[in-house]
Amino acid sequence: MTEKDRDYKLLCLVLSRMTFLTTFEKLNLIKKLDSLNNLMVLSIEEISTIIGRKSRARWDGKLFLNQARQDLYIITKFQISMVLYTDKEYPALLREISDPPFLLFYRGNIDFLSKFCISVVGTRRMTSDAARSCVEFAHSACLDGTNIISGLAFGIDRKAHEGALKAFDESSDKNIAGKTAAVLPGAIDNIIPEGNRKLAQRILESGGCLISEYAPGEEAMPYRFVQRNRIIAGLSSTTVVIQAPPGSGAMHTADFALGYNREVMFHKAAFSESSMKISSIVRRQLSLQADKGSTEEKKLRMDPKLFVQDGAPIIENYADCLRCLSEAPEKRNCTQANTNLLTLFD
Incomplete structure (x- = not known):
């Protein structure tokens, strides 16, 4: 896994744990950010500005990143795959619903x-x-x-x-x-x-x-x-x-x-x-x-x-x-x- 791929996976894993955001707000953040580091330095006020609504959620970038690193270790160890809403492998019918999952974790063949x-x-x-x-x-x-x-x-x-x-x-x-x-x-x-x-x-x-x-x-x-x-x-x-x-x-x-x-x-x-x-x-x-x-x-x-x-x-x-x-x-x-x-x- 290249460093770029690792950072992208960590970015997706951090966002998946930001349960105070909708799937489409998470996708908007990915679109607006150039890197994982850019997300980590954002305040909750800056996140609110990007998503277009005020959020009072507790946000600690370092804490979320540490959890994402543990997540990446586990999914690598247990050969768990993940697919993002925008990936071509993401089930097409599921993408059509009003509240689709941002990220799917899976084992086996999808x-x-x-x-x-x-x-x-x-x-x-x-x-x-x-x-x-x-x-x-x-x-x-x-x-x-x-x-x-x-x-x-x-x-x-x-x-x-x-x-x-x-x-x-x-x-x-x-x-x-x-x-x-x-x-x-x-x-x-x-x-x-x-x-x-x-x-x-x-x-x-x-x-x-x-x-x-x-x-x-x-x-x-x-x-x-x-x-x-x-x-x-x-x-x-x-x-x-x-x-x-x-x-x-x-x-x-x-x-x-x-x-x-x-x-x-x-x-x-x-x-x-x-x-x-x-x-x-x-x-x-x-x-x-x-x-x-x-x-x-x-x-x-x-x-x-x-x-x-x-x-x-x-x-x-x-x-x-x-x-x-x-x-x-x-x-x-x-x-x-x-x-x-x-x-x-x-």
Whole structure:
């Protein structure tokens, strides 16, 4: 690594830790600065002038630089790669969202993220029907060359990755089979949950990748799970919810996808009798909590029932998903009629 390349990486790593700036403000700083040293000598007032708004954030250039040097040591030691928003390798669809990550840290191959991907999400406490349906969906998708994005959590996420890996193992041409990417809610050097470490390794061995926007050593704080979900939604043109109760993390992902003008679909397993009983219980709990002022009203609106009422299709399998994607939204004729299932909510 040349000294120039090292300084540029350190500049990007310093900026990645300046969480008080947006991605586009960080890019503006890179554009206005000639070197890493020029950033280090800036005061917070001078930074505010460059970005065009006043910031009261605590800024200590030396402290941030020391942390960036530790970051660079770790990513070099553990062979972690990084890609900037402006790099050609940065996933094109992710670049289109309103709040894209400034920097992505990854292990494995990210080239396939420029091809057709479907995000598959759902609850950790899945039903057996939802688990089976998830594996079948991801398996069929990857055998067809479609790539699967999920979050490496227990439950539906794990089943989505397992379905993709099953297709890879069965494929006679490993180059044609779809891959799977796991987006992490913490640093890439600290895989969580620990029970999925072997799964993460299998993902890498199959030609997939692990992705995070967080610098080395950063823990998976609760709010970062929601931030992670926007990346899962942003990497794909379509998000498929296998099973998710109202207000859950998976429904946050669906909400992000809609906000990015992406497709959102629900697997029919989300409306099985057992799934609907769970959703009904959660819906009542959210309503009670909202009455006490302890839950945002937005969570109540993150309800599969409401998404379907607004036009989200219900699909039965991967082939059904492709049929829906090939039809105009107003003319879709998926195998499971939404109106028939909606009557079961009443």
